[in-house]
Amino acid sequence: MRKLIVSAYKEVLLLLRDWGGLAILFFMPSVLIITITLIQESTFKAVGESTLPIILVDQDAGEIGQLVAKNLAEAPHVQLVTEVDGQPIDAERARELVSDGEYQIALVIPKGISSELNEKVNHNVNHILGEFAVTEPDSAAQPKEKTWKAKEINIYFDPAAGHTFRNSVKNNIERMLSKVEVQKIYEVFVNEMGLNEDPGLLNGEIITFKETIAQKGNDGIIPNAVQHNVPAWILFGIFFIVVPLGINLVKEKNLGTYIRLRTSPVSYAIILGGKIITYTVICLIQFMLMLLIAKYIFPLIGLIEFDPGTQLPLMVLIAFVSGLAAIGLGILIGTVAETQEQSAPFGAIFVIILAALGGVWVPTFIMPELMQKVSAFSPMNWGISAFYDVILRNGTAIDIAQPLAYLLAFFATTLLAAIYYDKRNRTT
Amino acid sequence: MEEIIRIRNLSKRYTGSDRYALKDLSLSIGKGEIFGLLGPNGAGKTTLISTLCGMIKPTSGELWFDNLNYRQHSRKVQRQIGVVPQEYALYPTLSAEENLYYFGSLYGLSSRELNRRIADGLHRVGLADFAKKPIKTFSGGMQRRVNLLAGTLHQPNVLFLDEPTVGVDVHSKEVIMTLLHELNTQGTTIIYSSHHLNEAQHFCTRIAIIDEGKIVVEGKPEELIASVAGATTLENVFIHHTGSQLRDYA
Numbered sequence: 001m002r003k004l005i006v007s008a009y010k011e012v013l014l015l016l017r018d019w020g021g022l023a024i025l026f027f028m029p030s031v032l033i034i035t036i037t038l039i040q041e042s043t044f045k046a047v048g049e050s051t052l053p054i055i056l057v058d059q060d061a062g063e064i065g066q067l068v069a070k071n072l073a074e075a076p077h078v079q080l081v082t083e084v085d086g087q088p089i090d091a092e093r094a095r096e097l098v099s100d101g102e103y104q105i106a107l108v109i110p111k112g113i114s115s116e117l118n119e120k121v122n123h124n125v126n127h128i129l130g131e132f133a134v135t136e137p138d139s140a141a142q143p144k145e146k147t148w149k150a151k152e153i154n155i156y157f158d159p160a161a162g163h164t165f166r167n168s169v170k171n172n173i174e175r176m177l178s179k180v181e182v183q184k185i186y187e188v189f190v191n192e193m194g195l196n197e198d199p200g201l202l203n204g205e206i207i208t209f210k211e212t213i214a215q216k217g218n219d220g221i222i223p224n225a226v227q228h229n230v231p232a233w234i235l236f237g238i239f240f241i242v243v244p245l246g247i248n249l250v251k252e253k254n255l256g257t258y259i260r261l262r263t264s265p266v267s268y269a270i271i272l273g274g275k276i277i278t279y280t281v282i283c284l285i286q287f288m289l290m291l292l293i294a295k296y297i298f299p300l301i302g303l304i305e306f307d308p309g310t311q312l313p314l315m316v317l318i319a320f321v322s323g324l325a326a327i328g329l330g331i332l333i334g335t336v337a338e339t340q341e342q343s344a345p346f347g348a349i350f351v352i353i354l355a356a357l358g359g360v361w362v363p364t365f366i367m368p369e370l371m372q373k374v375s376a377f378s379p380m381n382w383g384i385s386a387f388y389d390v391i392l393r394n395g396t397a398i399d400i401a402q403p404l405a406y407l408l409a410f411f412a413t414t415l416l417a418a419i420y421y422d423k424r425n426r427t428t
Numbered sequence: 429m430e431e432i433i434r435i436r437n438l439s440k441r442y443t444g445s446d447r448y449a450l451k452d453l454s455l456s457i458g459k460g461e462i463f464g465l466l467g468p469n470g471a472g473k474t475t476l477i478s479t480l481c482g483m484i485k486p487t488s489g490e491l492w493f494d495n496l497n498y499r500q501h502s503r504k505v506q507r508q509i510g511v512v513p514q515e516y517a518l519y520p521t522l523s524a525e526e527n528l529y530y531f532g533s534l535y536g537l538s539s540r541e542l543n544r545r546i547a548d549g550l551h552r553v554g555l556a557d558f559a560k561k562p563i564k565t566f567s568g569g570m571q572r573r574v575n576l577l578a579g580t581l582h583q584p585n586v587l588f589l590d591e592p593t594v595g596v597d598v599h600s601k602e603v604i605m606t607l608l609h610e611l612n613t614q615g616t617t618i619i620y621s622s623h624h625l626n627e628a629q630h631f632c633t634r635i636a637i638i639d640e641g642k643i644v645v646e647g648k649p650e651e652l653i654a655s656v657a658g659a660t661t662l663e664n665v666f667i668h669h670t671g672s673q674l675r676d677y678a
Contacts, residue, residue: 006533017521256515263481264534265506426484
């Protein structure tokens with residue numbers, strides 16, 4: 001036991017004397033979590049809150065153009081642009097402006113769309129009303145079956161605009177155009193039925209949505225971007241312990257202290273045990289530090305405060321077990337690598353791959369099927385799942401038993417693999 | 429003389445290599461000897477010392493330490509040996525005292541006894557005033573002296589030394605050799621590997637010259653010199669048995 005404590009104490013001393021290593025362990029993850037959350041928050045604001053200028057080229061100059069212009073002008077966070085430098089914009093100019101990146105979106109309403117829509121709506125309304133004999137049975141006036149070629153409203157997007165951004169804007173414009181169509185049909189109905197007053201059927205929504213987060217119990221935290229981001233980036237920071245730990249082991253081999261350790265009457269498990277104890281404590285300090293930043297520093301820089309609610313003990317448990325998994329990986333990399341040039345880049349890149357697979361950047365459920373299957377083997381995915389189960393789904397210890405068991409199995413496997421590799425290396 | 433190390437038909441071939449680093453090597457080393465292992469580069473000296481220290485496992489053959497079989501009693505054997513590697517084998521950011529305390533603790537020495545031995549050891553090698561300074565601030569000679577202390581704090585029965593004086597100043601070398609003589613006088617058997625043939629000639633009580641994984645000759649330094657016609661130094665004996673050809677292995 002004393003050998004284990006002395007080994008752990010030696011690791012603490014080594015860390016305390018290595019300012020660069022401490023920076024990697026504490027300062028860099030703190031900077032990372034603040035930077036990433038700020039960037040994601042500002043991106044979210046860019047799409048959802050800040051004003052987006054949209055060029056409108058109305059070649060139609062009819063009702064549809066006016067309705068679209070009215071709807072765009074009334075839409076929140078949209079600035080309608082119809083001229084540049086006092087000059088009206090035509091379709092070609094709009095395309096150039098978007099292509100040059102000066103604007104992100106342009107809408108071109110083709111000539112004749114209003115008259116064609118009017119004709120189509122009138123025809124269809126008359127046809128429907130004729131079926132119910134609401135209009136006069138005048139065979140000459142009876143509309144004949146007719147087909148229309150769909151008119152296209154062109155939407156130009158900045159080539160640099162992301163897929164998600166394009167989809168989001170496109171959906172909003174489509175919804176607005178549907179509303180315009182419905183409004184037009186409604187007006188013709190009112191007109192054809194000879195009503196003196198608008199019955200106001202379109203005033204107010206008929207069907208609305210109620211968004212409810214399906215959590216267990218009623219005292220769960222309301223999820224927000226910070227609630228999603230903080231656990232993911234905390235886990236990313238914890239796994240980065242692989243880099244200094246790998247370097248630590250490689251350094252021992254290069255310095256020759258490994259020879260002294262391996263020829264002393266102490267098992268490799270004790271030597272590794274000292275490292276495991278120290279680095280586990282480091283992981284927990286790192287976790288608490290990032291949690292404190294998310295709770296107390298975030299509100300100071302305009303971000304939403306991270307609230308662990310009543311789930312803090314379970315979060316600590318997840319951080320502890322995730323830390324063990326990261327330490328196991330670091331020990332394996334440090335045992336196999338022969339130089340720092342091998343261990344440091346490999347460790348860093350491998351952690352980034354595990355993070356990508358684990359759903360730190362992109363949620364696993366929107367990944368391709370193959371990547372979802374691969375993702376199931378990423379320890380970071382198990383860690384994130386456990387964090388989300390606890391924070392967002394208000395889960396209990398039983399709910400996170402499986403991911404924690406996977407993480408512990410990963411720790412045991414990597415540790416045993418490192419011990420086996422070290423033993424095999426000395427016998428061959 | 430009572431035997432402390434017995435090696436029988438020891439062979440070692442590394443995985444992927446087509447040559448034996450040690451081939452059917454047999455050797456006995458007596459208690460209290462200062463035994464020199466000499467040989468050209470790649471002769472098998474480091475492999476033999478690493479095998480004797482338990483760092484690597486032999487391909488075949490048997491080793492006994494004080495009548496204890498290495499395979500069956502490796503932990504007991506490790507308690508009785510000390511190793512001073514060619515590398516400084518110390519943590520550069522820790523102080524001399526911290527390094528020695530850590531390595532001494534691994535041998536189960538109590539804190540009080542360990543502190544006493546550290547203070548005494550540092551005083552004997554002239555580093556008492558530098559006990560709390562980090563190793564990285566030490567000169568090569570100072571680091572070599574601490575390196576030697578780290579391998580001897582637990583007062584081993586057998587001490588393995590790999591090039592203990594390489595790259596050190598004259599004064600440090602003098603301190604190191606004096607300490608080694610003192611340890612030997614107190615009963616420690618020393619197994620010493622070096623390229624410093626002159627140092628070996630004066631320091632060792634018996635010498636074995638290894639080449640291509642085999643012992644080509646062994647005996648007391650003066651006997652070996654006498655056995656080669658015209659030889660006046662161990663260097664002449666060395667060249668006689670191993671030739672003048674360069675031995676470079678990659």
